[in-house]
Amino acid sequence: MNHSTTDIIEVAIPLPLDTTFHYRVPEGLMPRIAPGKRVLVPFGRRKVTGYILGFATGEERELREVADVLDDAPLFTPRELEIYRWAAAYYLHPLGEVIKAALPAGINVQSRRGTSTDGDAMTGGRRVLTETVYHPATPPPAVEVPRGKASSILSHIQQEGKATAAELRGIFADCAPQLRRLRELGLVVTEEREVYRDPFREESVTPDAPLPLNPGQTEARDRIVAAIDTGRFAPFLLHGVTGSGKTEVYLQTIAHLLDAGRTALVLVPEIALTPQLVNRFRRRFRCGIAVLHSGLSDGERYDEWRRIRRGEVAIVIGARSAIFAPLERIGMIVVDEEHESSYKQSEGFRYNARDLALVRGKMEKASVVLGSATPQVTTWHAAVTGKLTLLSLPERVNGLPVPHAEIIDARGKKADAILPLLADATAANLANGGQTLVFLNRRGFATWLTCEECGHVLRCPNCAVTLTYHQRKNRHVCHYCDYAIPAPSVCPDCGSTRVTHLGLGTEQVEELVRERFPEARVDRMDRDTTRGRGGHARILRKVAERKTDILIGTQMVAKGHDFPGITLVGIVSVESTLNIPDYRSAERTYQLMTQLMGRAGRGEDAGRVIIQTLNPDHYALIHAGTASMEEFYTTELAFRQETGYPPFVHLGAIYLTGTAASAVEQESRRLAGQIRTLRREAGGHVEILGPSPAPLLKLRGRYRWQFLLKAPVRSALHRLLARLRRTYTPPSGIRILIDVDPVDLM
DNA sequence: AGCACGCCGACT
DNA sequence: GTCGGCGTGCTC
Numbered sequence: 212m213n214h215s216t217t218d219i220i221e222v223a224i225p226l227p228l229d230t231t232f233h234y235r236v237p238e239g240l241m242p243r244i245a246p247g248k249r250v251l252v253p254f255g256r257r258k259v260t261g262y263i264l265g266f267a268t269g270e271e272r273e274l275r276e277v278a279d280v281l282d283d284a285p286l287f288t289p290r291e292l293e294i295y296r297w298a299a300a301y302y303l304h305p306l307g308e309v310i311k312a313a314l315p316a317g318i319n320v321q322s323r324r325g326t327s328t329d330g331d332a333m334t335g336g337r338r339v340l341t342e343t344v345y346h347p348a349t350p351p352p353a354v355e356v357p358r359g360k361a362s363s364i365l366s367h368i369q370q371e372g373k374a375t376a377a378e379l380r381g382i383f384a385d386c387a388p389q390l391r392r393l394r395e396l397g398l399v400v401t402e403e404r405e406v407y408r409d410p411f412r413e414e415s416v417t418p419d420a421p422l423p424l425n426p427g428q429t430e431a432r433d434r435i436v437a438a439i440d441t442g443r444f445a446p447f448l449l450h451g452v453t454g455s456g457k458t459e460v461y462l463q464t465i466a467h468l469l470d471a472g473r474t475a476l477v478l479v480p481e482i483a484l485t486p487q488l489v490n491r492f493r494r495r496f497r498c499g500i501a502v503l504h505s506g507l508s509d510g511e512r513y514d515e516w517r518r519i520r521r522g523e524v525a526i527v528i529g530a531r532s533a534i535f536a537p538l539e540r541i542g543m544i545v546v547d548e549e550h551e552s553s554y555k556q557s558e559g560f561r562y563n564a565r566d567l568a569l570v571r572g573k574m575e576k577a578s579v580v581l582g583s584a585t586p587q588v589t590t591w592h593a594a595v596t597g598k599l600t601l602l603s604l605p606e607r608v609n610g611l612p613v614p615h616a617e618i619i620d621a622r623g624k625k626a627d628a629i630l631p632l633l634a635d636a637t638a639a640n641l642a643n644g645g646q647t648l649v650f651l652n653r654r655g656f657a658t659w660l661t662c663e664e665c666g667h668v669l670r671c672p673n674c675a676v677t678l679t680y681h682q683r684k685n686r687h688v689c690h691y692c693d694y695a696i697p698a699p700s701v702c703p704d705c706g707s708t709r710v711t712h713l714g715l716g717t718e719q720v721e722e723l724v725r726e727r728f729p730e731a732r733v734d735r736m737d738r739d740t741t742r743g744r745g746g747h748a749r750i751l752r753k754v755a756e757r758k759t760d761i762l763i764g765t766q767m768v769a770k771g772h773d774f775p776g777i778t779l780v781g782i783v784s785v786e787s788t789l790n791i792p793d794y795r796s797a798e799r800t801y802q803l804m805t806q807l808m809g810r811a812g813r814g815e816d817a818g819r820v821i822i823q824t825l826n827p828d829h830y831a832l833i834h835a836g837t838a839s840m841e842e843f844y845t846t847e848l849a850f851r852q853e854t855g856y857p858p859f860v861h862l863g864a865i866y867l868t869g870t871a872a873s874a875v876e877q878e879s880r881r882l883a884g885q886i887r888t889l890r891r892e893a894g895g896h897v898e899i900l901g902p903s904p905a906p907l908l909k910l911r912g913r914y915r916w917q918f919l920l921k922a923p924v925r926s927a928l929h930r931l932l933a934r935l936r937r938t939y940t941p942p943s944g945i946r947i948l949i950d951v952d953p954v955d956l957m
Numbered sequence: 958a959g960c961a962c963g964c965c966g967a968c969t
Numbered sequence: 970g971t972c973g974g975c976g977t978g979c980t981c
Contacts, residue, residue: 222981226958232981255980256960274981943976 217268220244220277222252222261225311229937233267235274244277247285247292249318251278262310264292286314286520291537294571301570301929302951303936304560312560313535315516316509343376344402345390352397361389368399375404407514419494421466422459427451431602435464435578438600439471439542444573448549448594449582451604452613453809457582458488460604461545462495464580469498469525473542473577477528478564480551481770482506488547489528496526503529503536531556531564534571541575544568549581549590550802555954563952584809585802588795588851589858591844614811616782616804616820616836620827623663628715628723633781633821637724640819641731641760645778649724649763650807652787653716660687660698664707666825668790669699677790680712720783721763728761736764769806780811782822789826793955794856797831801843804835861925863932864953867916869945876907878945879916885939886918886931893931897922919953 218236234252236244244250246265251258253275260281287295287310295313299306347369356362364383368374379386393399424432431449438445451457465475477492479485482504492500501515501524518524520537527536531554534544546554546568554565565581572579581590581599594601607613619632629637629649640647659677660669669678671689678687680698688695702710715723721735734740736750751772753759762768762777788800804822811818822832834843852859867882869875883899890897900919908915922928932949941947 219981224980226980228958228980230981234981252981254959257980259959259980272981 217266219267219274220250221264221267222250223264223305223307223310224252224254224259224261225307226259226305227308228305231264231306232261233274234261234277236277240277240280243280243283245285246289247287249281249286251281253278262286262307264306286318287537288539290539290574291535294535294567294574297570297574298560298562298567302560302562303933303949304562308560312532312562315513318513342404342406344373344404345376345379345393345399346373346402348398348400354396354398356398357389357392357396360386361392364389365393365398407518408508408511416490416493418497421463421495422456424459424463425456425604425606425608427604427606428456428460428608431460431604432463432467434600434602435460435543435580436467438578439464439468439473442576444576445578446569446572446599447578447580447602448586448590448599449580449602449604450584450586450594451582452584452607453806454607454609454611455584455604456608457547457604458491459608461547461580461582462492464543464578465526466495468542469496471542473540474525474538475527475543475545476533476536476538476541476568477526477545478533478547478554478568479528479530480548480553482530485528485530492526492528498526499524500526500528501536503527503533505530505532531562534564534567541571541577543578543580544572544575545580545582547582549583550585550587552954555952557950557955561948561950561952563954566952585805588798588844588847592848592858595844613838614808614818614820615838616808616822616832618827618832618836619821619823621823622666622825622827628720628783629727629781630823633783633823634727636779636819636821637728637761637781640779641728643778646754646757646759646774646776647761647779647781648768648774648777648807648810649720649761649781649783650765650768651715651717651720651763651783652765652785652803660710660712661825662702662705662707663709663711665702665705667702667704668786669703670790676792677787715783717763717765724761724763731760732758733761733763734759736762736768738765738767741767766803769803769810774810777810778818780807780818780820782807782820782824785822785824785832786826789824789829789831794851794854797829797847797850800829801831801835801847804832805838805840808835808838855921860921860923861928862953863920863922863928864950865918865920865932865935866948866950867941867945868913868948870913871944872907872909872914874942874945875914875916878942879918882939882941882947883918886920886935889931889934889938892934893927896924896927897931 218241219233220236221231222234223231232252234250244263246263248263249260250263252261258278295306295309298304299309345368356365360383364379364386367379367382376390379390390399394401435447449457449460461477468475479488485502485504489500489502499518501519503512503515507515516537519527522539527533527538529536546565549565555563569579583590586594590599593599617632619630621630624630637647659680661667669687670676671678671694676689678689678696681688685698686695687698699710701708717735717737721733724731725733734750734753741747741750754762754774754776757776782804785800785804788803789796791799808820811820820836822836824832826832830846831843834840834846851857865882865886867875867879869878886899890899898921900921908917920928920931929951932951936949939947
């Protein structure tokens with residue numbers, strides 16, 4: 212027995228402060244103190260919520276006292292604190308804010324200055340919902356039973372043994388007065404029971420059984436199962452083309468680990484994808500399943516979180532923040548579609564759930580399965596160098612081959628949105644009763660200027676992105692920095708007068724398609740047409756019911772949804788993805804093309820894919836088009852090695868932001884000096900790529916100056932960034948953001 | 958992040 | 970003479 216704990220606790224506070232704080236615990240609160248609970252503590256003139264990290268000793272200074280303990284039970288375990296600490300140190304973010312981000316939203320209380328805090332603050336956070344359950348009194352008191360409705364209600368309760376207020380309301384409609392009467396007479400007794408808001412409770416599902424596996428799936432399942440049985444950390448890349456049955460591998464692996472008394476955490480990139488997947492899990496498993504994503508209300512999310520905390524679920528499915536789910540005995544973490552950029556949080560606490568999955572998996576001695584048809588280039592590299600075990604699912608479960616794409620050279624062609632080959636294919640497909648998917652990556656009417664003679668594309672001199680034509684102003688505008696020039700009539704590069712607008716938006720293409728195929732039923736799916744609840748579902752349902760012949764869409768048609776009747780995919784333009792000045796633009800293009808090709812021919816034939824492009828020789832298109840996956844990764848890795856980009860170097864980003872352009876620019880010079888000094892101290896192994904791609908970007912009304920740092924080893928770069936965080940304080944009005952692990956460099 | 962302290966311009 | 974601008978400094 213150890214009674215040597217002190218009355219001093221260490222507390223993390225969710226404010227942008229890099230230190231933790233110490234408080235004295237008054238004797239009366241001492242029994243309630245435990246690491247993982249929240250406390251209300253005086254902080255300057257106000258009171259704030261803090262998180263108890265543990266006990267501390269030997270503090271010289273006079274300490275202030277804890278005002279209250281806000282929880283009856285700890286919110287996080289020592290093991291969870293370990294991952295919070297790791298994330299705080301790695302992402303250079305205050306521990307208190309990391310903990311706040313890891314816990315369900317809205318449980319924190321803060322008071323203004325002064326001492327009074329209302330009752331809500333004391334109980335801490337979201338309301339726990341309860342329902343009233345009525346039981347018959349045993350033995351029944353010797354009173355006269357009321358007649359009429361009250362009598363029928365009483366006999367119902369006696370018959371059932373118990374009934375909730377909601378059930379009784381369902382049968383007897385308004386029955387509150389009768390129930391009150393019965394209770395007053397002592398004929399029924401009541402009990403308050405906690406209920407969870409369950410977003411899926413109402414839907415019933417029909418159970419299913421494990422599907423037969425093909426040899427690839429069997430091997431993948433067996434190797435993951437074997438790894439789980441060793442009880443050690445084991446990371447995998449599960450590489451499988453669209454339709455190769457990755458989900459079935461997850462399901463059967465999870466079935467195994469549930470039998471062994473362990474649990475599973477499944478991360479998915481998009482909220483829109485969760486219902487489908489959750490239903491598949493609910494059909495298969497009878498254990499508790501919790502769902503965590505940003506589409507839930509704070510109350511629902513809090514309830515799901517409490518079910519996990521109490522050990523009532525064995526499977527958690529959720530978006531990136533679910534990596535912090537309070538699940539214990541984790542046997543496997545799945546990161547589905549691991550290449551998706553939505554795993555990266557790019558505001559506030561900038562973490563990457565895909566990377567944290569590997570860290571948490573290591574801490575929990577779990578298997579981590581990164582699943583993707585088009586993994587990140589860095590992930591692929593990790594797999595081929597043996598840091599991850601590569602598991603491949605080469606075949607589609609329906610046995611159909613992945614189609615090859617026909618690439619059409621659009622250079623020098625009439626500035627026609629849809630070239631004859633694609634138009635003819637569409638007409639033929641329409642005549643055969645097939646559905647056609649027309650993809651282009653630009654909404655609205657926006658276009659850009661290109662020269663038909665030399666292929667020159669009008670770009671922003673600062674940002675290198677293509678300028679967008681705004682018809683009303685007759686100017687070309689940069690969407691990043693607001694640079695604008697009047698529309699030129701000759702090519703600024705070669706002087707040719709054959710300049711033309713290319714890169715039509717979805718709206719224009721829709722118009723063109725309707726003109727060209729007046730008999731076809733045409734629909735459009737982009738951010739404009741899917742706005743609001745159910746927008747997605749409405750369009751997808753029409754496609755599934757074959758009420759749409761031609762679907763025109765952006766990015767979002769490439770992700771996740773099954774379009775079983777699509778037999779032709781026409782890619783009208785890939786240029787906007789290819790032209791993004793980011794070292795990952797080839798990777799992104801390859802991923803997008805591959806996903807789109809996976810959309811074709813899931814029905815009765817293998818389908819046809821046509822890509823029309825100004826870059827017919829680009830390796831990302833050629834390798835995607837011929838499904839030579841390994842060749843793409845090999846080519847891309849060679850290119851990365853040559854140009855010095857990840858995985859061969861590590862990157863970090865530092866952003867200065869402010870509302871005044873001149874102040875940001877001026878401060879960037881001081882910061883550049885500071886970085887150079889730190890770089891010398893660090894031994895010069897960190898290269899400053901300088902502001903890239905643009906010196907000064909304007910984003911949502913704020914100016915941003917961006918430095919990109921490059922280093923051959925991560926530790927040198929991380930050391931520099933950590934020192935910068937400690938030593939550099941920006942002047943007022945300017946904020947500094949450090950991204951240890953930048954994914955989006957734009 | 959708040960919230961205070963602190964030192965300079967237009968008002969009862 | 971004060972009210973209030975936001976610069977800078979601190980919070981166990």
